[in-house]
Amino acid sequence: MSLKSQRRMAAEILGVGEERVWIDPERIEEVEAAITREDIKRLIHEGVIRKLKDKGVSRARARIIHEKKRKGRRRGVGKRSGAAGARISHEKEWVEKIRALRRRLRELREKRVISVRVYRQLYLKAKAGVFKSIADLHRYIEVHGLRRKR
Secondary structure, eight states: OOOHHHHHHHHHHHTSOGGGEEEOGGGHHHHHHOOSHHHHHHHHHHTSEEEOOOOOOOOHHHHHHHHHHHTTOSOSGGGOOSOHHHHSOHHHHHHHHHHHHHHHHHHHHHTTSSOHHHHHHHHHHHHTTOOSSHHHHHHHHHHTTOSOOO
16 A cells, blocks of 8 residues: 555654655554554654654765865865965065064074174165065075174
8 A cells, every 4th residue: 555645644744855754664554554644643653653864965075175275285276266465465475474584584693693784784675575585585695695704
């Protein structure tokens, strides 16, 4: 016998779609005999008819991708939308760069690699935007022989 009407009634009572109605395969005879809504409610109460869990979208792949992004992966040219100035403002970029340069200049002065006078010259050059990076600063010091003579 077909359980179509029983499944429809159960779906209405449970407030779910017919696909989400589970009927115990070992007690199908009882469900076939149930013809009223009261019978269906009794079977639901006994656990013969149940609603299945809603199928969701798995977040497993999203978690894996998030972990990779935390490690700095998946950030290549193909993933970027927006100009470089939109991704990190020119001001923030400058602040990061100048702080790094000034930190390195202080270290060099404290370790007595450069003199106070050279420190001041390089500080002002850094402020003027002469150096692209710390590596560039070191290159400049080497090329111009600004290291203190031991």
